Amino acid sequence: MLNILITNDDSIHAKGLRSLIAIARPFGNVTVVAPDQPMSGMGHAITTNRPLRLRLLKEETNYREYSCSGTPVDCVKMGLHVVFKGQKVDLILSGINHGSNASSNVLYSGTMGAAIEGSMEGVKSIGFSLLDYDHDADFSQGAGFISEIIAKIIEMPILKGVTLNVNIPNAPKGDIKGIKVCTQADAYWKEDYIARKDPWSGDYYWLTGEFVNGELVEGTDIHALEQNYVSVVPVQHDLTAFDVLDKLTHWSK
Secondary structure, eight states, X not given: OEEEEEEOSSOTTOHHHHHHHHHXXXXXXXXXXXXXXXXXXXXXXXXXXXXXXXXXXXXXXXXXXXXXXXXXXXXXXXXXXXXXXXXXXXXXXXXXXXXXXXXXXXXXXXXXXXXXXXXXXXXXXXXXXXXXXXXXXXXXXXXXXXXXXXXXXXXXXXXXXXXXXXXXXXXOGGGOOEEEEOBOOOEEEEEEEEEEEOTTSOEEEEEEEEEEESOOOTTXXXXXXXXXXXXXXXXXXXXXXXHHHHHHGGGOO
């Protein structure tokens, strides 16, 4: 049977994680290593200034579950190098995230940071997100599509250095039209900070803002989601801007 490692960034207690576990278990031996508290927005952060703690919560036939005191990327590293101790892991799944990780959100996402870490370690990896931030969101509408995507990637040769970023529209199951493979939309967060005073007259700030899509064109993940398609974007950790290399070659000596 396949060895499958599952993690997330919304914590071991998140409903999205429970949904992904249920979808994944028919595919093989499932091991969960997830943060013991919410870790949204951690991106590819790792823990270097304190010890990491791993706690076995459940163990049964073809299933183990651990909580980890670290970040989502820490969870993947601990899963591969401590829990599996070098034993082969066939697939890493991250999510299901409560909220979108489409477009530039992939850079901030702990869910996607964990999945990208998996591909960096040479393991087939997928990050899943639902466009609903509610802690009690209904994940059932995406279950069939997630199962289909898992089955497809299991049958594929490994995509070296590539992770699949999968986002599911917040729509009833019957309204989701299918799956579209897309490019990442050129969108960004236009941030603002709300200034407030604490009871001791000290300043503090809350991050807020709006998500601005500067690329309302067909073929991008944002456009697909707006049309009620599940978006699949292959992303890679090699950030080299290859189209700019030739323009800078004269800098080299």
